[in-house]
Amino acid sequence: MKELNICIAGLGNVGSSLIESIEKNNDYINRKSSNQINIIGISAKSKKKKRNIEISKYNWFDNPVDMTLLENCDVIVELIGNEKGISYELIESALKNNKHVVTGNKALIANHGNYLFNLAEYNSLALSFEAAVAGGIPIIKTIKNNISFNKIKKISGILNGTTNYILTKMEEDNLSFEDVLQIAKDKGFTSDHEADLDIEGFDAAHKLTILSTLCFGSDLNFKQNYIDGISNIKIEDISFAKNIGYKIKLVSESSIINGEIYNFTSPKLVSFNNPLANVGDALNAINLETDHLDNLFLEGQGAGGKPTTSSVLSDLYEISQNNNFNNLGFKTKDLIKYKKFNLENIINSYYLRIMTDDRSGVLSSITNHFTDSGISVEKILQLPDNSNLNAPIPIIITTHKIQREILNNVINKIEKLSFVKEKITVLPIHDN
């Protein structure tokens, strides 16, 4: 039997759950890996905070960085989660002191990962981050180890649980965005600070940045993301979309188009036939398309103490079994600085909601604008609202595939028409 000595920094949901799991499953861990995991140091902001676990039996460190100096420490588990600051300092110090690192810190990796992975590789160390993306879904190892010789064409998925919960709840209970957000906050699903990162799509984009590096060998560059959140999604759009066979989901997708990187997070209409449409509650899901696989689809819990602990444990398992760490699936020197794809050039189909006066000639005027620009309309729905005769009525249009730039030009023109009463809502329709 070998020993794997670990130190844990950060004792929130995940850190506490990790300690609990190691205590509970140690015999099993031993049977599966011929290893014994010893927790030789712990650290958190407050020593006194009430926790489910008994911390007094572990060595406490006020400053987590001190743990990286422990001679017999093999692995630092970073679960503090700051985008930089102490989290960065801890990881850097660990790698410089020849300790492996396991972290769930997506923002840090997406923004400052390149140097750290370089450092880890230079010292032949693991810098493992299964917990950083999609909680309990082992998507990192799936891409890195399980389909490693596949050339990936596209990755797309639902990477943020809170926004998926909000969209699901809006649809199921016919509630507004604001109402559901309040419920999510009341239930402790999300805090104000987290909610902003979630709702505006930043959290999903952090994760997408990491996935796109694993899939395409791009260097880690958060700035390459196009990001659109869900705060403008109206319950009406969810209903109209449902009427024509779609759900609205916050979809993140990454692919290489003409040698440029396309990282896009946005609410999209997803067809009922696509498994992503059926991903409810706070679940996450990811679909991969490769040169060998039409589709490989994974769905599971995207957050929470136990699911994320499963991912941390799988990193510890990998470290216990290996001595050759291919952290990103590519050598860092081979990472490519892709040019960012110009969003105006993307070709997609779209859903539009145009709020207009309820009078004759409106529909033909709008469709003429589309025809003149060579945009082929797939479906038009005019839905008179009898409740208020003077209120604008919605016209719902879905288009066939068109270059975004051409669509934007038409939209600019239509928005200037006198009978158009609001900014037009434009949502891309998910392809696959």
Next chain:
Amino acid sequence: MKELNICIAGLGNVGSSLIESIEKNNDYINRKSSNQINIIGISAKSKKKKRNIEISKYNWFDNPVDMTLLENCDVIVELIGNEKGISYELIESALKNNKHVVTGNKALIANHGNYLFNLAEYNSLALSFEAAVAGGIPIIKTIKNNISFNKIKKISGILNGTTNYILTKMEEDNLSFEDVLQIAKDKGFTSDHEADLDIEGFDAAHKLTILSTLCFGSDLNFKQNYIDGISNIKIEDISFAKNIGYKIKLVSESSIINGEIYNFTSPKLVSFNNPLANVGDALNAINLETDHLDNLFLEGQGAGGKPTTSSVLSDLYEISQNNNFNNLGFKTKDLIKYKKFNLENIINSYYLRIMTDDRSGVLSSITNHFTDSGISVEKILQLPDNSNLNAPIPIIITTHKIQREILNNVINKIEKLSFVKEKITVLPIHDN
């Protein structure tokens, strides 16, 4: 750069696709793994058969076992697929001659795996079999490496593509089992011999045997399976099930109940809400429930040259990166000979179709039998068929959870009633 020298035995769909992929992706393979894969020997039944690949550039062996004697061979890839015979001889010889083995041979592993894994472990060799279960879905590595420290509670899934294709087609096109089977054969989806293994559930049970070893550390024992195929499924049952919110799927599931192993492959009613219900065509899917994960769901292609090649390649990747092979996720000496769970003791809910005369008193007589036995009925549907006044009419019943033995007793009684015209159709309802 290192070299990985492989020999390939069997040049059907998968073998040919493997050679093609290695030729095509060799630069990429090198970039991902710092390895060069060299094919230093090939073998198949017929040298002359027409193939998509040019075999003349490779060293041909009439007898694949001779390849295991090549000094510089690192890995034997067995894609012949016999349950024993030459496949077994080849793998045994490879392991005895210090070669790693990659195989897609589920029947061989399920029936004769224990000795071979023992031999591999003794010689510190890989005996890898990602391709043996669920084609392009990397379920083996998911269980073995990605959730290795999870205690698994239950695994369930759709493990056979042909039967899923048949059931999907029956439902979508309202065709009989026999009609769809003929279409599948005409399309070359399945041969007569394969069809039997598929339809009667044996192929799925082979795969389940392997999964249950990975999940629960049971020794490989095909005899522990309860197996029921789909040849008795009537289009009527598919329609009735749909009426009440279910699809009929061939589900394989494994769990440990009271210390005994429960390996069960059978057509079941799966609720529309369960992702398994939406697995169409010839796709495969697997759901895992663990002490850390409520659900981890994977869906993808279950067969075919390219998807299965993806799995073979992932085994080669693992061999190229590791020198510590935990083939089954447990040491072979730790494998457990579980007792087989007695099916009569299983507690489940059920769907029944009872064909009766169309006369008064029938329904109350049947429900009385259920009530007397303490079986709680969830739903009853009586569907008079006006097309033929003298024909028996179906009564559809779904029960709440009940021990199978008690249900069987009632069924025996009801089948003896004069107005019951056929053997009662009994299908379990899938739990999750």
